[in-house]
Amino acid sequence: MWTDESPMLPLQNGKTGHITLIDPDKQSPEVAANRALVAVECGTSAIFVGGSTNTGNDLVHATCQAIQEALELRIFAASQHPDANEEMWNVPVILFPGGAHAMSSSADGILFMMLMNSRSRRFLIEEQLAGAPLIDQYGIKPIPTGYIVCAPGGKVGEVGDADLIQSNDSKAVSAYCKTAEMYGFSTIYLEAGSGASKPVHIDLIQAAKTSSKCTLIVGGGIRTSEQLLAAANAGADYIVTGTITEEHDSLESLREQLHSLISVL
Numbered sequence: 001m002w003t004d005e006s007p008m009l010p011l012q013n014g015k016t017g018h019i020t021l022i023d024p025d026k027q028s029p030e031v032a033a034n035r036a037l038v039a040v041e042c043g044t045s046a047i048f049v050g051g052s053t054n055t056g057n058d059l060v061h062a063t064c065q066a067i068q069e070a071l072e073l074r075i076f077a078a079s080q081h082p083d084a085n086e087e088m089w090n091v092p093v094i095l096f097p098g099g100a101h102a103m104s105s106s107a108d109g110i111l112f113m114m115l116m117n118s119r120s121r122r123f124l125i126e127e128q129l130a131g132a133p134l135i136d137q138y139g140i141k142p143i144p145t146g147y148i149v150c151a152p153g154g155k156v157g158e159v160g161d162a163d164l165i166q167s168n169d170s171k172a173v174s175a176y177c178k179t180a181e182m183y184g185f186s187t188i189y190l191e192a193g194s195g196a197s198k199p200v201h202i203d204l205i206q207a208a209k210t211s212s213k214c215t216l217i218v219g220g221g222i223r224t225s226e227q228l229l230a231a232a233n234a235g236a237d238y239i240v241t242g243t244i245t246e247e248h249d250s251l252e253s254l255r256e257q258l259h260s261l262i263s264v265l
C-alpha cells in the first residue's frame, strides 16, 4: 500500500529507479503477481499495470488485486522476522491505462495521461473525461502525466494516432515538456512503444530532462543493461521495462535477468 500524498512517483535520492510494467493481457493474475514479486525482489520501485488497448476492467482489477495481495503477504511475512526488510515490499501499484476502461479500485495510483502528440481528441481529452469520475470514486491517486510517443512508436503510436517525434527532433520534445510543465503535470513519460526495435534516442531524453522539472519516465524497447544505463545517464528518473518480464517461463530466469539489469542502476 502506498501512503505517499504527493501527486508523483517518489524520487530515488538522485538515482534512476526501475519500474516493471505488467500487461494483464499477457498472463494470469496469479502469474502476474509472482512476476511482480520477483521484480520487487530485484529492486524495481513500482509496478505499472496496463498496456494493451482492449483489456477490460475485470482483468485489470483481478491483476491489481493479485499483486496487492501478494505484496501484503510478503509485508506480513517480513513483519514476523526481525531481520527482514518489510519496507522493500511497500511499492506502489499504478495503473498505466490504455483508456478509461482499464481501471481498478485496488490500484494505489494511476498515470492520468494526456497523449500529448496524439492527433485524436479521444486520447487528448475524451478518455480522461470518462475516467476522471471513476478515479474520484475509487479514491486512487492521479499522477498527471504528459505521455509523449517517440519513433518507432509501435502499437501505441498507431492506436493513439501519434504524430511521432523523430530521434533528431529534440526541439519538439522540449516544447512538449515545457507545455506539460506549464499545464502543471508532475510527470513526463517518453515512450518508444512496447517491444520497440530501439529505445527513445538519448538526445530526446536529454532534451526532456533539461526542458522541465517534471519527473521523467522513459520506456519502450529497453532490454539490456547498456540501454538502461544510457537512458539513466541521459537523465531518466525512472526506466520502465515490460516485454522482458513476459518472455520468461520460469521465475528463476526472470530473476536472473532482472537482477543483472536493475543492478546497474
Ligand code: 1GP
Residues within 6 Å of the ligand: 021, 051, 191, 192, 193, 194, 195, 196, 218, 219, 220, 221, 222, 240, 241, 242, 243, 244
Ligand atoms: C511500454 O514503455 C513500456 O509502454 C515498456 O516497453 O515492453 O518494450 O519494455 P517494453
